[in-house]
Amino acid sequence: MGDAELRQWFQAVDQDGSNAIDAAELQKALALGNLHFSLAVCAHMIRFFKADTSRKGKLSKQEISGCLQQQGYTLDTPAFEAMFRAYNPERNGVMDLTCFIAMMIFLQSANATFQAFSQGQNRISLDYNQFIYACGNVV
């Protein structure tokens, strides 16, 4: 996801044009990606980013990894690194709230697609057409 895409996406999420994402805006954005968090959890996520004033509201790779583990995601290092790189266009090892939300929506979408094929197993086998279909369903 490039800078221009992220900016466009941020503007869509920032419904009142305040140049900041509040808890209600975050909740709506996540719901579009089929991620349903309570307003309290959304407010907590925003505080989590805002509290980090030393890096202007950006979280390090380790902090993001810890956050995903808290949410119950168990990614190995290569998978986490590849995903983090994809949502860290500046390649600076820290992530802002916009990139984090986009990454969470991708992760949820990837999980839903995986589960559609895996039928409860932790491994899937796809032929070429199924692979293309699966990729096409991951946002």
Ligand SMILES: [Ca+2]
């Ligand atoms: Ca706003």
